[in-house]
Amino acid sequence: MDRQTRIAVVGGGLAGLTVAALLQRNGYPVAVYEQTPNFSRIGAGIILGANVAKVLRSLGLEPSFTETGIRPDAFVSRAWDSGETLYELVFDAACEARFGGPFVNIHRADLHRILQTPLAPGTIRFGHRLAGLEETPGGITLTFDNGASTEVDIVIGADGIRSRVRDEILGHEQPRFIGRIAPRAVFPAERLGDLAIRDCTKWWGPDRHVLVYYMTARRDEVYVMAAIPADRWDGDGTPIPGTRDDFVSALEGFHPELLRAAEAATDVSVWPIMDRPRNDTWHKGRVVLMGDACHAVRPFMAAGGSMAIEDAAILHRCIVEATDTEAAFRRYAANRIPRVAEVQRISIANTWMHGPTEVDWFFAYDPSTAPLDAAA
Incomplete structure (x- = not known):
């Protein structure tokens, strides 16, 4: 995809920061819009x-x-x-x-740091809580509660289980x-x-x-x-x-x-x-979701953060290698949904490493080099 493609990442969590860093490394203009006024050492541990x-x-x-x-x-x-x-x-x-x-x-805060x-300096725009998205002939206009607005070509929703971006493409629904x-x-x-x-x-x-x-x-x-x-x-x-x-x-x-x-x-x-109940609609038009915004999982496999960072690696590869937005997002979803669905299933069952467990499929996976299957 053209390196002039303007990309907005909504949410400055683990997924958002990782995908922004990977895309910037490949030459894309990326801004991260974070609703909090700053980052502080909150949260707890992550495995x-x-x-x-x-x-x-x-x-x-x-x-x-x-x-x-x-x-x-x-x-x-x-x-x-x-x-x-x-x-x-x-x-x-x-x-x-x-x-x-x-x-x-x-x-988690240390990893976040x-x-x-x-x-790049200035990548993270603090105090920007998403108010709305509107597709225009030139791209997508994002508006924020602080009165700011911007136009971009792609929006990546990495804003967590209560994602405002998810609400825009799937309708509002409370987490379960x-x-x-x-x-x-x-x-x-x-x-x-x-x-x-x-x-x-x-x-x-x-x-x-x-x-x-x-x-x-x-x-x-x-x-x-x-x-x-x-x-x-x-x-x-x-x-x-x-x-x-x-x-x-x-x-x-x-x-x-x-x-x-x-x-x-x-x-x-x-x-x-x-x-959230499983929903395999991860993208619509120029908007795509990642991490808890599209596949919030129970923490019983300690895999939520891992899946978010894996998403970032695969999504960035799909964007870099695709010729258009639809092809990139379709390929990303086709590659991620089967793996994430298995993690969701195991997390609900809460059986991961209770006894002898086959773990190679999870830990040995390399999202930076794993073959990307053609999207169905």
């Missing part, structure tokens, strides 16, 4: 595998990615009550060679609360005292689970997150303050090691867990 490391490698970001986060010794699944190890995927040199890259735990480094809430906390590792924990553990209960892992190579910051049944959620998608006592009481009967980790939490926030 990413070799499939993501390969995309960051293509941008020259893999060293800062691995040095800022932690390359855990293993992913461990344990029984909630006995502590028995149900499955362990060891991340040694042989495993990294098999997958073609490392497995990394990192604070790393992804901004390749962008799945009957689970996620209490979570980030705290200094020194609060663990003499408790020794593994780098990355998932504790599996009958109707709930808990993730505990370090987020830095210094092992000085710990993230704890649970998924717990809840009858309802009356708010929107934003978190509410929780308490450590409520968090611990929700884990009654869990192994003492896990309870000690939960008791070390300080500030607890509670998030609703939401997704």
